[in-house]
Amino acid sequence: MISAGSSRTRQAASAAGGVRRMRWTKDMNANALRAYYRAKGKETAGIAYRARMHCFFAELEPSIPVTEQNLADRVRNIMRSKIFDDTELERLRREAIPSSNELATAGDEAPQATDQLSRVEAAMDLPVVGDSDDDEMVSHELEQMRSILEEAILETRSMPLENRPRLPRIPLSKRNRAVVRALNPMLVTYLEASRDLCETDSVLFGAAVAACRIIGAKLSMAGRATKQSSAIPAWRKRIQDRIANARALIGRLISFRSGNNRPRVVRTVRMAFAGTNISLSQPDITQKLTERIDDLKQKVAAWGKRIHRFTERSRRFNQNRLFQSDQKRLYKSLERPEVCGAGPGPDQANTVAFWRGLWSEPVNHSEGPWTEVVASQCASITPMDPIIIMPDDVAEAVRRAPNWKSPDSTDCITTG
The missing domain is CATH 1.10.287 (Helix Hairpins)
Structure with missing residues (x-):
């Protein structure tokens, strides 16, 4: 019996002299789903199951030459075109999952980290690769992330706090969350080996730096201190x-x-x-x-x-x-450091003698005739009464002034 979607979803197999089309029967579609459920087990994401699914399908249909990618495409087409209803899909699932206990060991040979990163790759919406080297590619990505994490932790361990880069804000996206979920299990080893809170802080900061590098966010390596820009307008x-x-x-x-x-x-x-x-x-x-x-x-x-x-x-x-x-x-x-408090203060006697020599000694100046004109014009002005400033007047004037603005014994305004 020919399935309803077989005319649109035929697989190509290499043959001498051209390409030969193959029709998928209902039994072949059922065996493809059995191999899929058997290899998938309870997984909900990832591409590491393809090699196992290909092996299981080869056992059920040894005469059909099909690649992993073609088989995965066929299973996806079966799911989308609704060739089997929900009851038949559930029956095929129950038939396949118990038989998977025989190859549970083969299914567990892949490292747990590999399955984890494969789920991360699926969450990152990466394009599906149609090679049989999917597991090797996933392992390579995992090792690359682990090396970036180790390098970042080693850098931040010996870095002073003031020299740490400022971490940027990472936008929320499915890909960025997947990277963080992949890095979290890798931190267990470093966190268990940390001896104090400072080392734990450096490990977590290194993990944040590693996440930024993997995602591609820019890090400012000039230090945390925000320096004022001196750029000319x-x-x-x-x-x-x-x-x-x-x-x-x-x-x-x-x-x-x-x-x-x-x-x-x-x-x-x-x-x-x-x-x-x-x-x-x-x-x-x-x-x-x-x-x-x-x-x-x-x-x-x-x-x-x-x-x-x-x-x-x-x-x-x-x-x-x-x-x-x-x-x-x-x-x-x-303040001017070279003026305030620079060297010993002047002697009081010398200071008094200096200013007395300026203001008390009569000096004959060469005055022009215009000074006489000004003096004659000001002769009718009544002189102002003399003002005597007493210490009490000065104390009253500066009573409300802040004491940190008042001069100290060195006659300099202090700010301490």
Whole structure:
């Protein structure tokens, strides 16, 4: 009896002189499912069962030459085309699973890690490979992941905490979860051998680094500390380039005005006057050169002031923001170590003598006639009453000032 989907799902077998089509009967389809259930057992995913399924099908149908991939495709087509109903599928399953006890040893020969990684590969939605080397490929992937994990753990063990890379956020996907599930059993050996909490932390961090490397996420190896970027803004770099080009052009123009008629200098001068009606042979070329040089100098000064204004504005903005958040830190940044507390303080007698020599000694200055005019105009002004500042007045003025802003015995504002 020919199955309903056999006309669409015929397998090709190599034959001399061309390709021979083969029709699948219902018994052949049933034997394919029996071999599938017998090799699969209670597994729900993975491709490591294909070799066993191929062996079981060869025992049931020794006269049919079929490859592992063709057999797997045939089983998948049977499931999709609903050749057998649910009752028949359950009957074939019950017939196949008890008989699998005879080859339980053969089914257990594959390492447990191999089956585990094969399930991971299936969860990662990788394309199905149609070779008989599927088990070898799975083992190779597993060994590669294990070597990456071991290398990452060895690196993080001897790495200081401040030098550890910052771990990126890994998006949630089926593939990334499968990688993490595959790495979890590999950590058992390292975690059991850890002696303290620090070593456990390094093992877990190394596993996270290994997962990022396997997935392909980028790791920042510059350390965890986020350093402030010192990159020059693009607009500022453009202005600096304009200033450099203008200064170079000014130098060429001055050189040409001084009598340097080299071809390279002349070519630059012609480019400077391009688009104008100025010729280098006209009589007033020297005046035109001077005007052009002055114009470029004014542009350079304007560009430099633009950068200076932005720098000053940024400095004031940062200081105001720091003053609102942390005044102590602002005052500490304004201190000058070479002035505050640098060396012994001056002697009191020498200080008094110095300032007394400045203000108490009469000095005859050479005053112009305008000083007499100013003095005559100010003669009618009533002098201000003398003010005597007592220590109590000073104490009252500084009573509400924060003590960490007041000068200490060295007359320097401290922030400690």
